[in-house]
Amino acid sequence: MRYHHIELKNHQRELYYFRLRLALSLGFVLLLMTVLLVRFVYLQWLRYDHFHTMAENNRISIVPIVPNRGLILDRNGVVLAHNYSAYTLEITPSKVVDMEATLDGLAELVDIQPKDRKRFRKMLGENRNFESLPIRNLLSDEEIARFSAQRYRFPGVEVKARLFREYPYGEATSHLIGYIGRITQKDTDRLEDEDLLANYRGSDYIGKAGVEQSYERELHGLTGMEQVEVDAGGHGVRVLSRSTPQSGNNLTLTIDAKLQQIAEQAFGNYRGALVAIDPNNGEVLAFVSKPGYDPNLFIDGIDQQSWDELNNSPDTPLNNRVLRGQYPPGSTIKPFMALAGLYYNKRSPTYTISDPGHFSLPGTTHLYRDWKKDGHGSVDLFRSIVVSCDTYYYGLAVELGIDNMHAFLAQFGFGEKTGVDLEGEQPGLLPSQEWKMRRFKQKWYAGDSVSAGIGQGYDLVTPMQLAYATATLANGGVGYKPHLLKALQNMETGQSTATKAEVSANYPINSQHFSLVKSAMIAVTQPGGTAAAAGAGAAYTIAGKTGTAQVVGIKQGAKYDASRLAERHRDHAWFMAFAPAEQPRIALAVLAENGGHGGSAAAPIARKVMDYYLLGKAPASMPVVGQTPTAVLESSGVDAGTNPAPSQEEEEHD
């Protein structure tokens, strides 16, 4: 009883203390509420006049002045992206009472297509009501005059002068230059994360893809500010102060626009990709992903129909194949494999096999077939490259083992991003024992090595990676990081900053090994080689290698027959090359999707590109882009001598 009594007493004492503290808390709450109340009285009553004046009479509006976006030029000063000024008809939704009536009324004065209305509706949904939104771009003088006369009828509708972006090369540079588009909520969130939102006040556009995206910071420039006194209706009364905007920097790319155009044309109806690199410094000379799209469509919001067409096309024109297309390298891996065989002493230059047209692992019956049914007969290292003998590399791969292959091929950048200055690059795939265990929880089998020996199986490369590997090979094992930016020109100071070549791989190849493989690659483009037709009559030596990347697996014993297969199931055709072989100035990788054979589909494209780059020889039918090099670049130090006229000697050979 007594015990119970104490507990009860304790309990009550505890409750008493608790309630005391609770009461103190209540006092604390009331005190702070009073603080707030006093603050409100101070702001809204005592200082009302002050804040009222600030809000009402002397509303200083900070009006952002959007800077001019930097231009994008090719290495010779040819304009790839520029701005032009034009008049637009814009509507501020919040000031319009009856939107339908307004649009109908406007349609009587200026040409407004259903497409324009649809786009405008979409923007209405995406933007705040107090922003002015364009209903029509590129008004003609006549339209402006007609509208101005009737302007009083349309409150909230204005004619504004705006800068527009244009890509004169359109589809040919679509995946390279990308495009700008209207800033969306997602962009806004990202800008906020990067603490850049203030600089985008007033900006309507932002880079969405390609160079426009990756060099957004350079291109955009610094937004200026004007402090304007506005009346109660929000109209400007006078300008109080002004800080001028700073134009974005002009970009000079390493791209040669003419070369780019020729490469794009050379694909004809093929889908695919081409990357050309200067092996001496990593400058990307051409960057083509076929098919492309018209980037100009995206700037003011693409209409639904065009979008559906692009997005649903089986040709996937929106896919940047150069960076994001991952394909088995096929036989283009062989020159690198040959070097690995020599390096690890698994093959000597004179070691010869007798190729029956297939290979099998010791103690098994499974046949790994050569692409040539009856085999190539007696094959040494030189010939294995020239005729692209699969059997030679099946055996070599097994002897090397996957981990040696992995280590050696990684030196040429296989299996990792090249680090080119565009976003969205894929890393490809260079398998190893460790990788397979991690990915599939399976050990590596000798059979896996067999396929890997000819660039099939798990191996994947992007055209960018293969071009980089080719350039590194051309340069004897020293690779420069591929880059698109040649120089940045600051529009304020006029100063130009050139990009420095950056060595990204430095594994010099044994010179004897290198000259053997190189001579075999030269023979590839000469009579008897797999790309003989494409190399015929060239005025310079081409070191190349063809490849085919299997799209569908072929059953044991079945034979690959291109004519019987649906076009989409045909093999992808590869060609890698560098030229002139003695002193390489261009290295490239070409992929023709479903092209069948590298020699017939991909190599001719490469030839056209090299002919133009090395000899200045352009195909006869070239569309002319209505652009001339601008004067902007006068001080940017662009090297105009990149494409010298062919020398006398070379012409005689031709």
Add this chain to the structure above:
Amino acid sequence: MTRRQFWQRFSLHLDLILLTGLGLLMLTSLVVLYSAGDATWGRVLAQMVNIVVAFSVMWAVANMPLHYLMRAAVPLYTLGMILLVAVALFGEISHGARRWLNLGVATIQPSELMKIAVPLMMAWYFEQHEAALNLKSYAIATLLLLLPVAFIAKQPDLGTAILIGASGFYVLFLAGLSWRVMAVVAIIAAVSAPFLWDMLHDYQRHRILMLLDPTKDALGKGYHTIQGMIAVGSGGILGKGYLHGTQTHLNFLPESHTDFIFAVFSEEFGLVGNLILLGMYLFVILRGFVITANASTYFTRLMAGSITLTFFTYAFVNMGMVSGILPVVGVPLPLMSYGGTSLLTLLLGFGILMSIQTHQKLVKT
């Protein structure tokens, strides 16, 4: 079941007085959101969905007997700590801070869970050791508080860290932490303030400096404070009228539907509106105090007190921030600001309050 019976069953565990207060505040929120969105319905409708979801959660929690809640304390707290560690290791960086965890299906912000889990855990701990409370118990409870707070402050999310710190402190205070200890800690804090200053991130220091003189950075961070004060001040006694706030509609006001929604309200409804709004908050808080005072167990008392006081703290910090007496730390105005997550956490808390109130009422009768 007749409609009447259904209604009785439905509202059995809802505290109708508290619900009235919450309903009034959320209704006001919808009215103000319509204005903040320049007279568009988009955010209003979205917030209605948020309210329905959060209300369902509140109802479910209110119907849950308290021992379920007590049992959940340790698992919830442990889960929260694991998630906080995961955020520190693999979290996504957003707004210059690492706060979010991407689970593949959804991204979550574990600090939000801790707003409930920390006071819950501490209240549970005190309940377990009620019979023999000593200095060591308080020290352990403090450790339970400081561990998550340190992680959250490190993200950095100073606003949330301070608020969770406050909710935990309320538990300590109500659990009877001795005045002497509090005084000693306060002195130590004052002495070490200069060192803490060095530990703050640049943007946090910047914000605190801006509080002292917002005009210094009128285009940057100070812009928020200045425009907020102008909006509140120019509202005057009666306000500019619904949908007529110039600060709001001429886009002077930043984040008008989230952290600065009070400025929208204040500009359009003036001092009178503010008084009514403060009245509504006070109503909810007072009901919270009544529930706390009547709570029958140590655990429920601590929990109810902490929830109520934390709710007040949120409201005070936000209104103080908008009216320029506290730094801009990014705390939404409870029940008013747009956003589903904060609403969910708040109504979860109120669900606990209702459960405390209604379940013990049933026990008594």
